[in-house]
Amino acid sequence: MGQLHELSALEQAAAIKARRVSPVELVTHYLERIERHNDEVGAFATVTADAALEQARVAEQHVMAGDRLPLLHGVPTAIKDLSNIAGVRTTFGSGVFRDFVAEQTDEAVEKLLSGGAISLGKTQTPEFGFPCWTINDVGPTARTPWDTSRLASGSSGGSATAVASGLVSIAQGSDGGGSVRSPASACGVVGLKTSRGRITNGPLRVDPAGLGVWGPLARTVRDAAAFLDVTAGPGRSDPYWAPPLRDDATFLAACAREPGRLRIARYADPVVPGAELAPEVRAAWEQTSQLLESLGHRIEDIPAPYGPEAMDSFVGVWTLGATTLPVPDEQIGQLAPLTRWLREQGLRLSGQQAMQSLVATGQTGRRVLETLLPYDAVLCPVTTDVARPVDWYGDDPAEDFERQKRYSAYTSIYNVTGQPAMSLPTHHSSDGLPIGMMLVGRPAGEEALLSLASQVEAHLPWRDRKPPIWSR
Template sequence: MASDPILSAMPAVELRQLIASREVSSVELVSSCIAQIERFNPVLNAIVTLADEAALDAAKQADSALARGDRVGPLHGLPIVIKDISETAGIRTTYASPLYRENVPDADCEAVSRLRKAGAIILGKTSTPEFAAGANTVNSVFGATRNPWNTELSPAGSSGGSAVAVASGMVPIGHGTDFGCSLRMPASFCGVVGLRTTPGLIPNAPMVASWDPGQVHGPLARTAEDAALMLDGMTGFDGTWPISIPAPWDSALDAMRRSGGPKGKKFAFAPDLAGIGVEPEIDRLCRSAAALLSEAGGYVEECGFSVPEAIDIYRVLRAQWMVEQQLDRLDQMDQMDQMDQVDQVDPNLAGNVKLGLGQSVLDLARAQHARDVALKRFRELFNVYDFLITPTSPVEPFPVTQNFPTEIGGRKLASYTDWMAPCFLITLVSLVSVSVPVGLSRSGLPVGLQIVGPRLSEPAVLAIAAAIQEAAPIGIPPMLG
């Protein structure tokens, strides 16, 4: 069993039970993951730093703890990969930037620290665009990460490496972050579950901009239950983090199983949330998923709800956030050097930073006021409906050599971020959102549906995602067969 890569592709909730009962050892599971990585990572390029020896040592300790009868956490003995934007003590963290090619942090970020305390074993770091700025996982340090459903295509980003590692069975669960679409879009492209959590549920330390609700940490998993299990290892109130909030459940997994799924819930189906168009195959499969929710006892009503006017708001606030993240580096330069230095990083990141440097206080104030207007529209929607459902991505996976889609149905897009609008409009108003696979297109590519709920509705949206997965399983990427 130690060399059987199929073990690593089993659901995390099952693996946890097998490890707890000592039917499977953590060492066997980690060894299975390593075998799967050796088999597929040379082609997919998802994991950029492998900590196999340290992971095997940690697995031995995990097995010993069970043998002693120690009390263990919800993720005990489960291997996991961490997005290379998040600090890991003793394991290289490059932020996908040549500036940090050999950077090895002394301490974990808070999210990783929590995962370790929950018993997870850090097996490696996964690829991302430079400083996570972009929705195609390509960078100058490690190159391109490829989609396991078709290696000529992109896995999206910026948590593309983790999504690919999970989809290809290299690990049962993966970590990612999400500022605009970075958990949900890779989940959609790779046929897995990606959850954008409530801002404050998982602290962002040591990230700067501590009061900002934009970036969140969250799980990538093959099933909604696995995502809930991983969430149980990450949440918890932190009195030193200014927007930290406690979870209103003892266990997300237990709360999910009690929630009742779609039965009796009211869903607003918005086929084009951003008003930018949707490819026909995406629309067809998301409508099929809406029908499944109706068959499961939910009430689904198509509505014309869209907020295209909020796209420009997000651009302004995203640019401000990018400047905040790069402020220490910018402060080390004089004003004449700033633009020259910015041009040396990835063009996506450079474009955001330049936009931010050119904004005025008035621009930011207007954006915040407009954001309040957008929030009011969403609040009015949720006064009538329990959940909003909409396509995660308006397009199918595109070539990995393409930076981003430039048009949808012949309609030109104004910015590299526009195609991500169905996701980032949810980020803008701090709601919970999960992407769940709803089927395969005629091209054999996964399509994701985005289920949006109020703050702290993670167990409920995951229960709905689980019902869809049960009714419409998509199978595994052909290369794994």
């Protein structure tokens, strides 16, 4: 069988069901790897070893009793430290909440754990998930295991490097502007931003613009689909939700279906002022286009379906989010410089300007969806370059934010439209760094998107590409 972390999440679940591997053995294996490697890659902020081992023992009892087992029974996972688990520290990546312990579990986390997964702890995130890097003062910096002098991106950097480093087979992330897809690209794993309303944000998170969604970080498309089968569905108080699948349908089954001949739009030139696409990323985009065309799909060049003004309104909405942080006034000075700067930008907006940003963002989403209506999917890069050096963003918050926009230049528009989008680890640079490509589906179109992504994976397999840490 080889080392246990070589197995995908679904393979681990099958091995547990067949009694070839015990949940306790699997959890112990991963906890030992976390102990050895976490300081190096910065995946976890909090490790819940005792609770995970207790859950593993209970899971093993169900196996031995011959009980009916859920899809991911006994499979270790990890939860981004923006989500709550009752009784577990939730820092939100902020020193202000260093000692905060959640009183309730988020509904989607409940679904994931009810689906059999065992949480090993909370993964690193930047303060309140705002940046596309993962640095804070509550845990180690999240780095890509392909080159630990470089960042794992963000804000789901901890989850992405946990999967890429073989510390879990699958992990939860969230994405409000690229926070699943950018880390997936930097770390060489699959990252799925789900459709708006596909997975509940309840009961605590309220997002008036509808930007933030959950999504998995995984090594395979099938594992990402299994995560979706376990977690999808509305919560008890959601204001909107994606339409459910047919009664007999699953996202996992969609991976086994041929997608048919699709009409796929593509573009590569970023619209963010000052952003430039690295030649090796452009080459990967061209090669992915050629692969899709060889598979029978019709590829059409289009200009980016939005302009620089779309980023302006998005930034307005993004800074508004920083004005509502649950931080007392006397502790504002303890926030990270970037968080304080974003908050200041948001507070400068009048009520009218804030509403105009929300309306303009919604209108942009509608225009983009109208433009893309003729197409079954869209192909574009995830980021303009490979993973950035740890000190690349600098100390000036304004310049830092501009660099973030120029790096993760393609992702946020699909949070605005609410479409599902995936980062696939299709290529590597000449220096061996991962390069992800983004496929975007129709609204609420995860089934078709997963089918297409599975086809790409079958013809351009990436699972056996592993960073050096994998064998240590």
